Amino acid sequence: MSLLTFRINIATVLLKSSPPPPIIKCGRPSLESKLNENNSTTISRATPTSAPPSSTRFDKYDHWPTITSKGHCRNNACNGYTRISCSKCKIRLCLNEQNNCFSNYHN
Template sequence: MPVTCPNLIKKYNTYMGGVDLADMLIALYRTPFRGHRWHLPIFSQMLDICINNSWLLYRRDRKARMDTKKQKALKIFRIEIFESLRKFERTDMSDISRPAMKSTKTIQKPAAERPPDVVRYDQFAHYPTVITSRGRCMYCAKGLTKFFCQKCKLRLCLLPERNCFIQYHTKK
């Protein structure tokens, strides 16, 4: 006896094709992350989704350009991404891209408001004060300090090996 298909099933079949395709593509070549940390499987899933979406974009762009070459399979596409990431080494880039860096890193984008340069470099009434609680130095990225500039209202290191107080208040 023929039975009519419910409208709900028709809509599901119409709109769920993309989700089913994405799940199928992820299941083909799943990135193997295992561990007791809860965020690794989520990261693995997002990584797989990004790679599959980029492969689908690659296919769409090839079709739009009417490219006659044979397109890459998903597995080859994933292997090429892996190979290109594996060849990238940080040690080679550190010598080329960055100029000679100082031994201590300075904070480039401060969170706290800093005084204007006129006040900062005026060499007048910048007295270090010891406060009870330790806090992050506002000049370097390294340490906690108990020293505070009364005029600038900033915490700055004042140690023999790292004197951020002097470095902050003098022009280079």
């Protein structure tokens, strides 16, 4: 066995015996890394409420604005946030000087 072959064999064995280096990711940490740190598998997000049936939505009876937690307005033409919801439909709708999604949604 030549000296070159011996050195190549030694280098091959040494490279195979050491564990691979850890993968270092650059940039901002992702959501996956946070989930792995917390040992959590699910993300808790609010599920949107379903729209009421048309017969309930347009019956014009017993729809009262109530104050709830802040959330997105469910009117299709609006992208705002509101704290007002319909007591019968159970969905959030804007009701202020600029937007009156509450009446637009029920008419």
